[in-house]
Amino acid sequence: MLPRRRLRRSPLITALVVVLTLVGGGGAAAFWSAQARLDGTANAATVGVTQKLLPEGQKSPLAMTYSGTALQAAGAVSIVNRGSRAASYTATVAADATKTSAALRSGIRVWVEPVSHVSACTPQSPPADAVTLDNRVTAVGQIGASSTTQTESQVILCVRTAISPGTLISEGGQRAELTVQSQLTYAPGEDWTVTTEAAALTQDVAALSHMxxxxxxxxxxxxxxxxxxxxxxxxxxxxxxxxxxxxxxxxxxxxxxxxxxxxxxxxxxxxxxxxxxxxxxxxxxxxxxxxxxxxxxxxxxxxxxxxxx
CATH class of the missing domain: 2.60.40.10 (Immunoglobulins)
Known part of the structure; x- marks a missing residue:
């Protein structure tokens, strides 16, 4: 009778790969705290995000001066998912309270929505649900996975702002300091998140002509x-x-x-x-x-x- 062989169990293999993309004018901070238990062959996932103010390589139309002839502004922002999984995105527009007066924060309204193309992002009068810069303005949605570097999945958001006539009258010569920041979450509940650095923008308020x-x-x-x-x-x-x-x-x-x-x-x-x-x-x-x-x-x-x- 042949002796029995003792079989050893192969150790559990866990592989997590994180790809972090740095972009012009800012980087991205990744936070990965997954507790993965993978049976059988090793699994791998990549994550990464790029945020760009559009048109790329040019000054954003959001960085402007409010005046008697310009009370609204609009600028597009692209969020690119460089990861191998679909994700949920959150884009946040906020004012720096240490550099923007309370009167100006309460007098500028902001709203964000996805658009099909940059050309669709044009200044408009604010809708009833537009909120002021007293608050952090967020837009949320879903973005697909990027299968290859040639087919990156992206979302284009239009950030619109509008100053009230009264604020234009009373706050001439003031400046608002804004930031736009994007975040992707790949696995809600497991805290798989990548966040871009905040892109900074300034909006000035021209002094009106006194009659x-x-x-x-x-x-x-x-x-x-x-x-x-x-x-x-x-x-x-x-x-x-x-x-x-x-x-x-x-x-x-x-x-x-x-x-x-x-x-x-x-x-x-x-x-x-x-x-x-x-x-x-x-x-x-x-x-x-x-x-x-x-x-x-x-x-x-x-x-x-x-x-x-």
């Missing part, structure tokens, strides 16, 4: 001067000094040859400091052409004066 203000003798009114173009319609708004976005439109404003005359009845309060804004509406859209600080009061008769108390 010349005069107080005609014995008229109890204020007269503002601005550049009036032919073929355009003009709208006038007034807002309390402390609430520049609480604007009310002046009905049937008195405008002649670039001169706007404001009387006591044009204001919602008999005593107070107000912002006055003149907007032009033409074939090119709506733009703010001038702003002024005026006050209303009563001393024997009601009056409107230049400047604030």
């Amino acid at each position: 010349r203000c005069e107080e005609p003798l014995l008229s109890a009114s204020a007269r503002l001067t601005f550049s009036q173009a032919s073929g355009a319609t003009y709208r006038v708004f007034v807002a309390p000094a402390g609430a520049p976005d609480a604007r009310e439109q002046v009905q049937n404003p008195s405008i002649q040859s670039g001169r706007l005359t404001l009387r006591h009845a044009n204001f919602p309060s008999p005593n107070g400091n107000f912002w006055v804004t003149v907007e032009r509406v033409d074939a090119g859209g709506t733009s703010i052409v001038g702003v002024a600080e005026v006050r209303t009061g009563w001393f024997l008769v009601s009056y409107v004066s230049c400047g604030w108390d």
Whole structure:
């Protein structure tokens, strides 16, 4: 009788391969804490992510200056999955609270959505659900695996921002510091995550042109001067000094040859400091052409004066 052979069990083989992709202007930080138990042959997975501001190699359209003719901005961001598995993505837009004033953070609205092509990412008026930069704005979704380096899977997101007219009026000369950062998660619950470095962007707020203000003798009114173009319609708004976005439109404003005359009845309060804004509406859209600080009061008769108390 032949002796029995004792068989040894082969040790369990576990192989984890992490590929981390570094991109121009930033890198990626990978966090892998999987506790894998693989039976039989060794399994391997790769992970990696690239984030790019588009158009590649050019200044992002998001890095812009808000002005009387530019109250919205839009810029595309691509997220490329360089891993061998499908993943969920999270893109986050945030403001640096140490470098961006609270008034500016609350006056700029942000919304993010996927688009089919960079050309579809254009400035728009903010939807009702757009949130302000007081919050971290996130977009989430799914992205497929990249089978080869020639067929990388990507998602293009459009980041849109818009400043309110009141914030443009009151925050001229200020700057917002923004960041855009992307993250891929390959196995929810197992903490297989890759995160890009944050891409930094700046948005400036141009100071609006202040209209010349005069107080005609014995008229109890204020007269503002601005550049009036032919073929355009003009709208006038007034807002309390402390609430520049609480604007009310002046009905049937008195405008002649670039001169706007404001009387006591044009204001919602008999005593107070107000912002006055003149907007032009033409074939090119709506733009703010001038702003002024005026006050209303009563001393024997009601009056409107230049400047604030």
